[in-house]
Amino acid sequence: MSKILAFLFGLRIPSFSAADPRNGQALFKRAIEVFNAAGCPRMWLTTWPGTRAERFYRRAGWPVTGIKDGNLVFEKAGQTTT
DSSP states (O other), X not given: OOEEEEEEETTEEEEEEEEXXXXXXXXXXXXXXXXXXXXXXXXXXXXOTTSHHHHHHHHTTOOEEEEETTEXXXXXXXXXXX
């Protein structure tokens, strides 16, 4: 079963988690679509170095923009519509 969990404070989503053992790529794509449709100007992902998540995010084209508390930080600008 696919699950998306997002914590929303005003127009900011400081925490987001998703899991689908069958098709993580489709769930990831859908989550990005939802955040773009909501007008999120920037999106961040974090994970420990050397994880499957790191490889997944890199393959999806997310650049590493820093390290925080030992986690790699991946960041992309959202696509807003005018």
